[in-house]
Amino acid sequence: MTSKFRTKKVEVSYGDKKAIRDISLDIEKNIITALIGPSGCGKSTFLRCLNRMNDVIENCSIKGSIHLDEQDIYGPDIDPVELRARVGMVFQKANPFPKSIFDNIAYGPRIHGLASNDSELKDIVHNSLEKAGLMDEVKDRLNDQATGLSGGQQQRICIARAIAVSPEVILMDEPCSALDPIATAKIEELMSELCESYTIIIVTHSMQQAARVSKKTAFFHLGDLIEYNDTDKIFTQPENQKTQDYITGRFG
Amino acid sequence: MTLPLSFVFFVLLGLSVYFYYHAKSGIVRKAALLSDRTKALPSHYGQQSFLWAFIPSFLVLLVLTIGGPNYIDQIFYNKIQELNPTFNESFVSLILAKVINVSNGKISTGEENIIMLAKDYKIAFEQLHFYRGLVVILCAALLGMIISYRQKPGSNAREQVEKFIVNIFFASAVIAIFTTVAIILSLFFEALRFFNLYNFFDFIFGLHWAPNVAIRTDQVAAEGSFGMIPVLLGTLLISFIAMCVAIPIGLFSAIYLAEFATPKIRDFVKPTLEILAGIPTVVYGYFAALTAAPFFREIGFSLGLDVSSESAIAAGAVMGIMIIPFISSLSDDVIRAVPQSLRDGSMGLGATKAETIYLVILPAAIPGLVGAVLLAVSRAIGETMIVVMAAGLSANLTVNPLESVTTVTVQIVSLLTGDTEFDDIKTLSAFGLGLALFFFTLLLNIFALSISRRLAERYD
Numbered sequence: 001m002t003s004k005f006r007t008k009k010v011e012v013s014y015g016d017k018k019a020i021r022d023i024s025l026d027i028e029k030n031i032i033t034a035l036i037g038p039s040g041c042g043k044s045t046f047l048r049c050l051n052r053m054n055d056v057i058e059n060c061s062i063k064g065s066i067h068l069d070e071q072d073i074y075g076p077d078i079d080p081v082e083l084r085a086r087v088g089m090v091f092q093k094a095n096p097f098p099k100s101i102f103d104n105i106a107y108g109p110r111i112h113g114l115a116s117n118d119s120e121l122k123d124i125v126h127n128s129l130e131k132a133g134l135m136d137e138v139k140d141r142l143n144d145q146a147t148g149l150s151g152g153q154q155q156r157i158c159i160a161r162a163i164a165v166s167p168e169v170i171l172m173d174e175p176c177s178a179l180d181p182i183a184t185a186k187i188e189e190l191m192s193e194l195c196e197s198y199t200i201i202i203v204t205h206s207m208q209q210a211a212r213v214s215k216k217t218a219f220f221h222l223g224d225l226i227e228y229n230d231t232d233k234i235f236t237q238p239e240n241q242k243t244q245d246y247i248t249g250r251f252g
Numbered sequence: 253m254t255l256p257l258s259f260v261f262f263v264l265l266g267l268s269v270y271f272y273y274h275a276k277s278g279i280v281r282k283a284a285l286l287s288d289r290t291k292a293l294p295s296h297y298g299q300q301s302f303l304w305a306f307i308p309s310f311l312v313l314l315v316l317t318i319g320g321p322n323y324i325d326q327i328f329y330n331k332i333q334e335l336n337p338t339f340n341e342s343f344v345s346l347i348l349a350k351v352i353n354v355s356n357g358k359i360s361t362g363e364e365n366i367i368m369l370a371k372d373y374k375i376a377f378e379q380l381h382f383y384r385g386l387v388v389i390l391c392a393a394l395l396g397m398i399i400s401y402r403q404k405p406g407s408n409a410r411e412q413v414e415k416f417i418v419n420i421f422f423a424s425a426v427i428a429i430f431t432t433v434a435i436i437l438s439l440f441f442e443a444l445r446f447f448n449l450y451n452f453f454d455f456i457f458g459l460h461w462a463p464n465v466a467i468r469t470d471q472v473a474a475e476g477s478f479g480m481i482p483v484l485l486g487t488l489l490i491s492f493i494a495m496c497v498a499i500p501i502g503l504f505s506a507i508y509l510a511e512f513a514t515p516k517i518r519d520f521v522k523p524t525l526e527i528l529a530g531i532p533t534v535v536y537g538y539f540a541a542l543t544a545a546p547f548f549r550e551i552g553f554s555l556g557l558d559v560s561s562e563s564a565i566a567a568g569a570v571m572g573i574m575i576i577p578f579i580s581s582l583s584d585d586v587i588r589a590v591p592q593s594l595r596d597g598s599m600g601l602g603a604t605k606a607e608t609i610y611l612v613i614l615p616a617a618i619p620g621l622v623g624a625v626l627l628a629v630s631r632a633i634g635e636t637m638i639v640v641m642a643a644g645l646s647a648n649l650t651v652n653p654l655e656s657v658t659t660v661t662v663q664i665v666s667l668l669t670g671d672t673e674f675d676d677i678k679t680l681s682a683f684g685l686g687l688a689l690f691f692f693t694l695l696l697n698i699f700a701l702s703i704s705r706r707l708a709e710r711y712d
Contacts, residue, residue, distance in 0.1 A: 056599060058514075085602030095593035098616050107611070108601040158597065165601055 004029040004169060004199045005050060010064035012045050012054065019045040020223045023064070027216075032191060032200045034214035034231065036207060038246065041220040043203045047171050050201065051087035052080040068169075085112055088162035092174040094154035096146035096161075101138050104146045104157055105129060108165035124164055132160035133190050152183025159190065163198075170194065172202040176209065188213050207247055211235050219243045255385030257317060263385075264313065264392050268306035271396035275301035275403060283405040292410035300409045303416050305396035309388050316384040324376050325352075328369065335365075439690060442683035449677045450478055455684055457481065461647035463667060463678045478681045480688055482649040486657035487689075490568045490639060491632040493653055497572025498628055502579025503621070509580065510587035511609055522581065529577040537641035540570035545642055552654060562644035565653040571638050575628040582627065586620030587613060619704040626700040630693055636661040660689045 005027040012019045020042035027033050035043040048054045049062060052073065066073050073083055085108070096104050105125040108114075115121035125142075129135040134156050138149070146157050155175055162170055172191070176184040191200055191213055204210050210217050211231060218228040219240075227234060227243045238244045245251055276298035283290045290297070328351060332344050339347070347366070353359045354370035355377075361367065403409065447455070458479015505525065509518055545566035552559030559565075590613050598608040614621070636659075644656035645666055667682040 051600065053596065053600060056596075081602050081604050083602075084600060088602075089596075089600035091593060091596055091600070093593055095591070095597040097594060097597065097612050107598070107603075111601070111603050111607050111611070161597075161601065 002029045003027060004068065005201075006067040006070075007049075008065045008067075010046065010049060010062065010066060012042070012049060012060065012062050014057070015059045018223060020220070023225045025218055025225060025228050027199065027201060029199050030195060030197070031215040032195045032202060032213050034210035034217045035201065035203045035220060036205075036210050036217060036246075037220035037226075038251065039205075040222075042223040043218075043220045044173055046220070047173055047201060047203050050169070050171055051084045051089055053084070053089065055080055085165050086167055087169040087171060088165055088167035089171045090155070090158050090162055090173065090175050092177055094151060094158050094178070096149070096154050096157045098145065098147050100143045101146045101149070101157060102142040105160050105164050108161060112165060114165070128160040128164040131163050131194065132156045133186065133193075134160055150183070152179050152186060155179060155183070155187060156190065159187070159194075163194070167198065169199045169201065172200065174203050174205060177205060184209070207235070219246065221246070255381055257313075257381075260313060260385040260388055263389055264306065264309055267389065267392045267396060268302045268309075271301040271305045271400060272298040274396070275400045278400055279403055279405060279409075282403075286405060288405045290405040291408045296409040296413055297403050299413045300403065300416075301396055301399050303413065304399040305392045307416075307420075308395060309392035312391055313384065313388045316380070316387070320380045320384060321377075324373070324380060327376070328373055332369070436690070439683060439686050442680060443687040445675075446677065446680035446684040449680065450684075454478070455480055455681075456688075459649055461663070463663075463681055476678060476681075478677075478684070480660075480685060482647040483658060483660050483663050483685065484688065484692070485649060485651065486564070486643070486647065487633055487659040487661070489564050489651055489653065489657055490571065490643060490659055491629060493565055493568025494571035494575055494632040494635075495625070495629060497569050498575040498579055498632075499625060501572075502576045502624075502628070503583055505576070505580040506583035506587060507609060509584045511605065511613070522584065525577045525580055527577075528574065529581070531574070533574065533635065533637040534641075536570050536574050537637045540566050540638050540642035544570050548654075557654060559654045560644075560656045562642060562656040563654050564643055564657045567639050567641075567643035568653065570642065571632055571635055574635070574638070575631055578628045578631060579624050582624035583617075583621055586617045586624065589620070590616045622700055622704040626697065629696065633689070633693060633696075634661060636665055640665065660685050664689075 003026040007026075008024050010023040011021045023042075023046055035047060037043050045054070049066060050068075050073075054060045054062060062074065068083075068087070072078070097107060099107075102125055105128050106121055109121055109124045115124055126135065129138065134153065137153060138144075146154065149157065155178075159170070159175075176187055179187065188209065191202070194200060202210075202214065214231045216229065217231040217234045219226045219234065219238075219242075221242055227238060227240045229239070233239075234243060235247055238247065276294045279290050279297040280294050325348065329344060329348050332347050332351075333339065336344075350359070350361065351366055351369045351373055354361055354366055355373040455478050458477065459481050460477045460479045461482045463476045463478060505521075509522060513521060541562075545561060545563060548563055548566050548569075549559045549561060594612050594616060595608055598612045599605075603611070639659045639662045643658065643662070645658050645662065646656055647658050647663070648655055650657060664682045664685050667678060667685075
């Protein structure tokens with residue numbers, strides 16, 4: 001059991017307001033870890049720390065340390081742009097670029113120069129679509145606008161787009177919150193397949209989803225990490241009363 | 253008794269406000285009597301009464317105020333003509349003008365007849381004002397009473413008020429369209445008169461512009477020639493130079509403002525840029541003529557080039573500076589309207605800021621950017637003052653930016669200012685130019701619209 005991410009006493013504040021404090025947890029390699037908790041508990045903030053997407057937000061400051069494979073990602077020799085190529089991200093709202101399906105997937109490989117010629121690029125795009133389970137649905141219309149696809153397909157385009165850069169970790173910020181149950185099921189199935197080769201961290205509001213897909217679960221509340229354990233444990237015999245209350249629907 | 257316009261208006265307003273409260277409280281009383289609920293809020297009944305009393309009476313007031321004096325003038329015109337059947341039209345008009353001026357006390361005269369007429373004229377006006385006031389006030393009172401009487405708790409005043417207001421919006425739109433149509437028609441018919449005197453194709457394709465027709469009939473001058481190509485080319489050349497200055501500077505500053513500037517810098521830079529848009533074009537004209545033109549001339553001189561003291565490049569460059577705020581401000585809005593989620597998506601894949609801007613944001617913003625540039629081009633084509641002051645009046649057929657050129661709008665101004673007869677070919681040619689310019693900008697608009705439709709990368 002090896003750790004992919006190791007965070008120590010992470011504290012994030014927006015201006016004067018502390019969003020999360022004292023978060024220390026180790027995230028294991030090649031499993032799905034779920035972050036759950038009520039709205040505003042800081043789980044998305046924590047997720048965005050892991051690939052330094054918070055850098056983009058003004059007056060956001062981060063304390064503590066986050067290590068990816070024993071390397072401090074907030075260290076001076078780390079380029080956030082390279083980091084984000086290693087730690088990909090899928091967002092709450094599917095955000096395909098207003099380009100063709102092919103260009104969407106090829107976007108990452110192109111900017112990182114992963115393909116030396118057109119046929120290599122084509123291979124990467126096809127592989128990524130294959131892995132995202134989209135190939136059969138879109139193989140005849142790779143040149144159509146990605147924004148014309150259905151919501152679930154758009155979200156899988158975004159996952160394929162992230163895979164195309166061959167990251168080590170994929171962060172997912174409530175990827176299914178805008179999708180219907182069938183599209184959600186497809187994405188969950190996809191996540192289970194992907195976690196063989198990628199470390200996946202997912203923020204979700206749906207406790208059923210966390211229970212279904214994840215191996216480990218962290219429960220956040222008001223900026224604190226309340227409990228972090230195997231998903232089975234969290235949902236059957238939580239140690240903390242707050243966790244118990246949240247998963248039984250007493251609040252949240 | 254005189255009833256001046258302001259008095260009538262305020263009485264009308266007061267009456268309408270009275271009917272507002274009258275209807276508002278009236279409907280509550282009616283509902284209480286019938287022990288019923290009103291279908292709309294009491295204030296809706298008030299609004300209905302106000303609108304019904306105010307708007308029609310106001311329109312009557314408008315018609316009487318605008319049409320009344322014309323009607324009186326017409327009566328007196330006929331009267332003068334009847335008294336002196338031998339006078340021709342312009343002389344009758346002259347006498348009428350004299351009568352009007354005497355009645356206003358602007359001039360005095362010893363001619364008995366005119367004094368008599370002036371007195372009558374004054375009386376007629378007083379009568380007009382009196383009846384105007386009476387009619388308008390009675391109209392408002394009557395309409396207000398009728399509508400208040402007819403309002404029942406069961407009638408839906410809200411629906412009717414909303415319908416009425418929609419009609420007011422519609423009428424406003426129609427007025428705008430009618431005005432545009434009227435402008436086009438007046439342009440068109442005057443231009444038609446020009447094309448009766450001058451061959452249409454010679455005008456469109458002619459390479460020589462020299463409207464040197466005699467101004468007065470006793471003067472001797474060469475036959476004018478009206479080929480619009482040199483003038484149109486001048487407009488295109490200057491607009492092109494202006495766009496070469498304005499598009500890069502405007503677009504780059506917009507990218508800086510939207511993507512890089514901190515809020516503090518933005519709050520300072522954006523209003524400052526917009527001040528540029530508030531400078532009167534005459535002031536830009538000074539700048540072009542007194543600073544930019546000598547500047548370009550000296551640079552040209554040091555390079556061994558002969559730059560005319562009134563050059564297309566000076567006018568174009570200053571015009572470009574004038575247009576920068578249009579492009580930068582609009583483009584800034586357009587770029588900021590691209591959803592944050594697209595930026596996040598690109599950054600989340602490890603794209604740099606430059607890649608994100610170049611590959612995602614600008615393509616998504618293209619339709620809006622085209623719109624901004626188009627607006628700027630229209631401004632450049634229509635701009636007159638800078639060109640008059642800095643580029644000159646001589647219609648040279650050239651694309652050399654160092655020479656002096658002239659533009660369509662400048663020619664129109666110079667053809668129509670000063671003492672000109674309104675039926676000679678020189679004056680009428682201005683309308684030909686106007687029509688040509690109108691069609692040119694229309695085509696440009698259609699072209700740009702179709703481009704931005706095609707390029708539109710729809711996000712969301």
